[in-house]
Amino acid sequence: MPGEELRELANRAVAEIAGAADDAALEAARVKYLGRKEGALSEATKRIAKLPPGEKPAYGAAVNEGKLRIERALEERTRALREARVARDLGGEREDMSLPPRRVRVGRLHPISQTVREVSRVFATMGFETVEGPEIEWDYYNFEALNIPPGHPAREKWQTLWISNPLGDDPSRPLLGRTHTSPMQIRVMEQRRPPVRVVIPGRCYRYEATDAIRESIFFQYEGLAIDEKLTMADLKGVLFSFARQIFGSDRKIRFRIDYFPFTEPSAEIAFDCFSCEGRDPECRVCGGDGWIEAAGCGMVHPDVLRRVGYDPKRYQGFAFGGGIERLAMLRTGAPDIRLFYQNDLRYLEQF
């Protein structure tokens, strides 16, 4: 009889649990039947102790069985309710995912910083170490050590901003804003012995009117490689590799004669136009002739080597220099060099 009663109790509980509409009803049912203090099954469990020994095993087994059935029913119902909830959520309201998000602030590097890094990275792949040097220089490093003494007509090419020190000027050592990164050729060679492979990005200054493609304050990159057997062909290879990595692998490269007092022979390097590939006579990128002049270069002049204590009979090498802004403009289609330094955030945020 008591077994019968317990089975009835379990049947009622299982039915009630299966009918529980939500988590609260389910919890109420759990407390009602399995609650520690007043749960029906707990009451039944307590009764076991009072039964005569002969009836205990059967009754105990019946209690356990009822408990297991109720627990299983609770588990099932819990899972069913959760699945129903998830299904309701999944089938329910649709968020308009085209609404703007909670915005995260995005900061970008200035296009010139990006380009300087890119140049350093590309030359690093060819073993060039990036070094830096002073922007305010002595005339000696900027000119004289590079075979450009005072009165030399080549100084016309590098119109100079002369600098005065508030703590006193020395007329025998004029200060200037370096007009190119080339003085670092001298500084590097004064400090190192061959083999040398460095690239020097940095700010330069010219006494020059500005326009859409020229700034009086601008960035250059300088390369220098000195060893025993480096030739013009190696120079061409390095710059060719650079062009491919910057502008794409099907670039062509062209050397033409040029003149720099500190290189001999000298050349100017041009890349074929990545925009029109020489097909558009009105091309805005190359101006229509199909070539983009990118850098001046040449074999370091023996007099320059001698001046830094390198033996030109043993060592030779090449140097090159080009404009960072020009690279940045070519890569991004930036229309006017001056925009880089006006720092209109509406412009900079595009890079």
Added chain:
Amino acid sequence: MLIKMPVSWLREYVDISVPIDELALRLHMSSTEVKGVERPWWDDKVRVGRISKLAKHPNADKLQLATVEYGEDRPKTVVTGATNLTVGDIVPFADEGAQIIDGHTGERTTLRGKPMRGIQSEGMVLSAKELGQGEDHDGIQVLDRKLPVGARLRDVLGETILALELQPNRPDCLGVVGIAREVAAILATGLREPPVDRLPERTSRDLDVRIEDPVACPRFAAALLTGIRIGASPTWIQQRLIAAGMRPIDNVVDITNYVMLELGQPLHAYDHRKLRGGLLVARRARRGETLRTLDGVERVLHDDTLVIADADRALGVAGILGGEDSEIREDTTTVALECASFEPRGIGRTAANLGLHGSAGSAAARRFSWELSPDLVPVALARAVRLLREHAGAEVSGVMDRYPKRRGVVNVRMRFSDIPRVLGIEIGPEETLDILRRLQFVAAADGDTLVATPPAVRTDIAIAEDIVEEVGRIAGYDRLPVRVPDGPLPLHERHPLQEFRERARDGLAGFGLQEVLSYSLIDPAWLGMLTADGSCIAPEPLRVINPTTVAQSAARPTLRASLLDTARRNLRNRAGVAIFEIAPLYLPQRGDLPDERWTIGILLAGNAEPVRDGETWLTPERPWDVRDLQGYVLALADLLDVQTAGDQVDAPGLHPGRSLAFAHDGRRHLVAGQLDPRVAAKWELPAETFIAEIDLSSWLDAARPPRVIAPPRFPAALRDLAIVVDEATPYRDVEREIRAAGGTDLGSIALVDLYRGPQIGAGKKSFAVRLVLRRATATLGEEDVDRLVKRVAGRLQQALGATIRS
């Protein structure tokens, strides 16, 4: 130097067998930069006209009516203001609808007939400027009388011109003949040099020439020419001068200019009447000596200036500018013609001292500052004398040529193997010799040895590398292979500051700040706008002696002004800015280059949120505040493993109550806070503008690479304390005391809340802090935690007079 090279002139000395565009390309690649090929652009409506009648304009004194025949049945009548016309003159005539250059704007324009003072002008007679042939707009360009009236001007005067950018190592290319020499070498054809008769020396009682400074003036030749009749030079000379961009003046001046354009060698003609003592001498200026130069300026000459003088006084600045007194006049009949060689650096320095260097200099000065060969002197003199005899009636009555120390002949001895050594490509001996000979070098092989002697005009050739360049460029740089260099790579150095700086750059951009990069030269007036009273926050800057604009005339000793300027301009079109810049400051040092100190500047102003202006649907508007700025600074310090500490100092230019500054060894390495609102007002910035400046190398010194430990294995205990202290006690002190008492079991401290109010009384505040407590080796027991909290409470009470509420 940009020169205009008329192709027809070039053809006189060399046969050009290829199309001009191809010639231009080949010159560009292997000789001299070609800036462009200018072709005649005059259309069919620009014709040769003849003035058949001139009449006064009925309504205007300064205008004339010119009737122009131009090959059509009916002549046309034009209104002109020019005063240089006479009946019978041959002039350029533009019919209505013709393309001309506007004389005022210099722009190409289409000619439209229009009434001038009531009379319709049916076209126009043109000045040189309107033809696009120079700047002359004072009178009508009168043409050669032999030109056929009615012909298209393009057909009779049109010139194809190469615009060449010459490099200063190639003075030989200053003359048409020099370019012809290059063309001949490139096209492997012959060169026809202009006819020159050697002038025998002939002394004269009326002219002598002396060199007092043979270094500054290595060679000085002159000719005394009598019987000169000043007049117009022949049309062909005028046309060539015009085509090359020079203005014809008279036969003597035109011929000296013609020879200069032809050979590159400038000459100078003196009116012999003005030469006292019949002497031309090249000497240094005397102390205080003055000279009225051709440009009408009375100049006091620096005493290292080389002058050409007569027996008494300076006549001109040698090679740079003639004097007014001795210039050729209409009634000149006897001319002393100077042809000299000057040391180019001296010319360059003197021209610079006189402000006449570069493009501001005279045609002669610009050429003399290049190393012209002294060997040109007798050639140019003879050429000029020949032309003056033919076209100015000159008779030679004296010729002298002083050349005390002859320039040695350059012989370059080298090995053929030097060519592959430098170029990385083999060019055989036969081809090498051929190229050099085409360039008019004397070249001979002796086994592997090459001996090359350049033509005298090639003053740029001195060493083997020069010869290699000659061979390489004419053979064609196209032939160089593309090779990736091999050989040992150098060991690379570390560059801690650069690496640190780039980590900072990435960090700040990663935080969402936009990098800006502003001019390193600034307006010095900005430096007086950084404090309320105008006092300086930075040392006196280095100045540009010759700035292009005052806005870029001081090397910035602080980033602050640039950042404020950038913020101001951007806040005109957006609600908030969050920017940073990393750049060197230039701090002057006595007797040395400035200290270029890399600095980080951060600026926040306006709205922090929403990130996109106006987009408030999820994020309400919130302005930046000083805690944001602190957050970025501390996050950067955290990212860079920097402990920001040091002596607290004041921060000039910032709000004294909302700023902080730390210094080490007297240098502020961190300044951060709200801009002084009075300074903000000067820059039209919001009062809440926040700025931080960080000295990068000081931070690098303070950076410690992290020593890491494994994450904790045992759970932490959390305890909240309410610490009531006096209002004056900074949180920093509370945190310091907690740390001191907490020892190694104290993990971290978080500020939960800051409370002021009646519950704790006036003059007090309560910090609610949460302590995270843990031990690396075990779970902390209840008693351990209680003991630790008690110790912290005791310390706070003792050190700060705090009461602890829990």
